[in-house]
Amino acid sequence: MKNVEIVRIFHEIAYLIQIAENDPNTVYKVRAYEKAADVIENLTVGLEEIYLKNGVQGLRKIPSIGNAISLKIEEFIKSHKIDYHQELTTKIPLKISEFYNMRGIGPKTIKILYEKLKITSISDLEKAASEGRIAKLNGFSKMKEKNILRTIQLSKKNKTRYLLGDVYPLIKKIESRLTTEDSVIRCAVVGSFRRMKETMGDIDILVSTKEPEKVVNFFVNMPEVEEIKGKGKAKAFVELSNGIGVDLLVVPEESFGSASQYFTGNKDHNISLRNLAISIGLHLNEWGLFTKKKKQIAGDDEQEIYEKLHLDYIPPELRENCGEIEYFSNNQKERLDLIDYGDLKGDLHTHSEKTDGTMSIKDMALQARKKFGLDYIAITDHTKxxxxxNGLNENQLLDQINKIQELNDVINEYSTDSRFRILSSAEVNILKDGTLDIVKHVLDKLDIVGASIHSNFSLSKDIQTERLTKAAKNPNIDILFHPTGRIINKREGYSIDVEKILNTACETRTVLEINSSYNRLDLRDEHIRLAVQNGVKLAINSDAHHPVHFAYLLFGIGQARRGWAKKIDIINTLKVDTLLKELK
Ligand SMILES: [Zn+2]
Ligand SMILES: [Zn+2]
Structure with a gap:
């Protein structure tokens, strides 16, 4: 049995309870299943292993796994099904997997649509919406019906785009496996993956080897390969079990650099580079850089290609033909000190089990230090x-401030290296009118205050912009979290005038977040670039609800690099004392 199977079932139960049961207390039950699913998803050991060793008692030792849930897990281990889950799916024959990733069409909406219109699938939903049947229901409107159709269109359009963070660990594993394979000389994952683009259609991998057939055979026989779509002497195309297609291309060692260049840059970057080569009497293609007489003058080393074209090395994330070729020409005076992957000293957006996180503040801090080398984190639990x-009210926040003070001593007690610091903070909810849900004198006591929007997504552009600028003008708010509210492939951001918000952020010295959750990446690359050009400071945060989520910072940094953010633009590259002085 795999943990992911039970995670899926628990999510389905949580979803279906909301449709099947009318009891107001179901919200607690739903939370229990969702929390359990989150915790299990992040476990590094198998549930079955725990159960075989220590039985139900062992399961109950896992945080958020209570009596009832542990018995459900036992039932699944023994019989490979859970009766309660089967009862629910029989009672409500919904195609849940189609629905539960649809932002803005939650279980509450589906409950009504199921009861009134017998809608059980996305195609039912699309049909009803386009026939205007939904707008006629009590509590619905033409606007809501239009939004439903838009969400469906968006999810269809993006169906074949994979999120970077969803494929990243697996592709890295494949890359390192190929790299260490004896017959492989060099291996590189190229394409949009290397450019750290937020989504991608497929993956391109290059290898150089003296034994192409051996490498191709090794590649197509990897355990993750679901189907071999094509196979030649020096190339192969496969589909992995998660659905993504992977192209393997064997190139000669002397062309590995030029092929890496050719398959990494986007089309326009490559065209510009080829034209640049022509303008100085050279010829560039995937096999190398050549003189008019077809003599190869560069090819095995990617950096050398750029050098011979009188350019500094252009980082892969920037190869989008957005001015990088002009900027990196040798005669450009100012060097770009781009934010780098090891530059972050802290994380200013993390959650604990006090609200919807899954670990204690202490565990979050210890792991941030030990596993991710950070010097500080801000605990930004939700507010009331x-x-x-489970948002915190004023009194609970004050308690948490005290607790964090004590914890700062506890966690540093045995440490000989520099002090780790937990900052007291909150992800304060911005209300519909742009005010906050926590009173000023409590906010004054926090080390740092983040604020964000979690409701009223469909206000008009003017009102939404006003709401955010009002928040930015609030002297208490240091950072605006996930400023545009987008969820990649699922929800476009709320409609706002980004430039107006950047101007206000600059004037009021409000920091904007680059949320590293790979389904958010909010701000996105183009907005980051605008922010940087406007002198707005940024913070790259994980929004971790569990310590493993600190790993997402990588994606935020990738996005920041795509937005040309320099190290000095990112406030959490600073030491904690300097950081606190810099805040407004
Ligand atoms: Zn949030
Ligand atoms: Zn958050």
């Missing part, structure tokens, strides 16, 4: 108006 996430 976000009831679903």
């Amino acid at each position: 108006s976000l009831r679903l996430a």
